Amino acid sequence: MLTAAGRLLLDEGIQRFTVERVAAESGASKVTIYKLWPSKGALALAGYFATVEQVLEFPDTGDLERDLRTQLHAFVELLTTTKAGPVVRGLISEAQRDPVLMRAYLESYSGPRRRLAVERLEAARAAGQLGPDVDTEAVVDQLWGACYHRLLLPDQPLDTAFADRLLAHLFRGIGHRGRRP
Amino acid sequence: MLTAAGRLLLDEGIQRFTVERVAAESGASKVTIYKLWPSKGALALAGYFATVEQVLEFPDTGDLERDLRTQLHAFVELLTTTKAGPVVRGLISEAQRDPVLMRAYLESYSGPRRRLAVERLEAARAAGQLGPDVDTEAVVDQLWGACYHRLLLPDQPLDTAFADRLLAHLFRGIGHRGRRP
Numbered sequence: 001m002l003t004a005a006g007r008l009l010l011d012e013g014i015q016r017f018t019v020e021r022v023a024a025e026s027g028a029s030k031v032t033i034y035k036l037w038p039s040k041g042a043l044a045l046a047g048y049f050a051t052v053e054q055v056l057e058f059p060d061t062g063d064l065e066r067d068l069r070t071q072l073h074a075f076v077e078l079l080t081t082t083k084a085g086p087v088v089r090g091l092i093s094e095a096q097r098d099p100v101l102m103r104a105y106l107e108s109y110s111g112p113r114r115r116l117a118v119e120r121l122e123a124a125r126a127a128g129q130l131g132p133d134v135d136t137e138a139v140v141d142q143l144w145g146a147c148y149h150r151l152l153l154p155d156q157p158l159d160t161a162f163a164d165r166l167l168a169h170l171f172r173g174i175g176h177r178g179r180r181p
Numbered sequence: 182m183l184t185a186a187g188r189l190l191l192d193e194g195i196q197r198f199t200v201e202r203v204a205a206e207s208g209a210s211k212v213t214i215y216k217l218w219p220s221k222g223a224l225a226l227a228g229y230f231a232t233v234e235q236v237l238e239f240p241d242t243g244d245l246e247r248d249l250r251t252q253l254h255a256f257v258e259l260l261t262t263t264k265a266g267p268v269v270r271g272l273i274s275e276a277q278r279d280p281v282l283m284r285a286y287l288e289s290y291s292g293p294r295r296r297l298a299v300e301r302l303e304a305a306r307a308a309g310q311l312g313p314d315v316d317t318e319a320v321v322d323q324l325w326g327a328c329y330h331r332l333l334l335p336d337q338p339l340d341t342a343f344a345d346r347l348l349a350h351l352f353r354g355i356g357h358r359g360r361r362p
Contacts, residue, residue: 141327149326
């Protein structure tokens, strides 16, 4: 069911996504689907999450900056070279006017994705690679959130060079070195 | 005209915003308005820009981090305690499906706002307070873009404490001090 939902969403977009079609393509009944996912939005997002999960996996080589770079490059490529970009833009846009979809988005997609990122960051902190005062939730907004900002408002390009700059700023700081304490 | 447009937008939202109403409230003719702003979206955004310009001014006391904190606190307050938050969410959401509104948003609002931020950051670089390799456009996404991310996807709270964390990460870096080069 999740495979069918993710494929349907990425192939045809949220407008053509229906529980009926997921039922038809997966062979499951609508009743079964609604037992597991309370709304069309929740099903679409769970399917999307499952579909992109492998692509967006967090490696752990022991080098945090390198692992984040690997993951962010995959994330940017997903958003810019597949239908994931338009799908995500459509979902975030719809969710602003549809509280049920918003809740589904937060519970079935962005919340779980944030947790995976925070887990990787906390593992790095445990390994002594992240400062004790770092707010790992805010780091999520300064890496992936910054990318979503360019996806939604394309004033400036969203590409892997941008992802590298985001990491450089966070890992080396933006202040002039001579003035740092 | 801009004052009337900004007030109408913040008082009633984008759905009830029309060129007719701006004409009626400002005393200008529709022809005059359309000469200056090619679309309803462009007029709404120019009015919004003019209305929030003073609130979102960039101070320059010579202390970049402090000045950014002042401005970011005002920005977060604007988005969370006035109708600016819902208005901006609505505009960004509509713009994903309306290319004319998207162009107006980029040209009349987010582009000019980015330029003001980049100017302040470049002044700090000229004053020796910003590293030579810093990409000031990417800093915009890691401060204001991170806030828009929480505005649009409220997994985590958007507040002034969050703004302070964003600044701390960028100015002090997230890596563990003992491991920094």
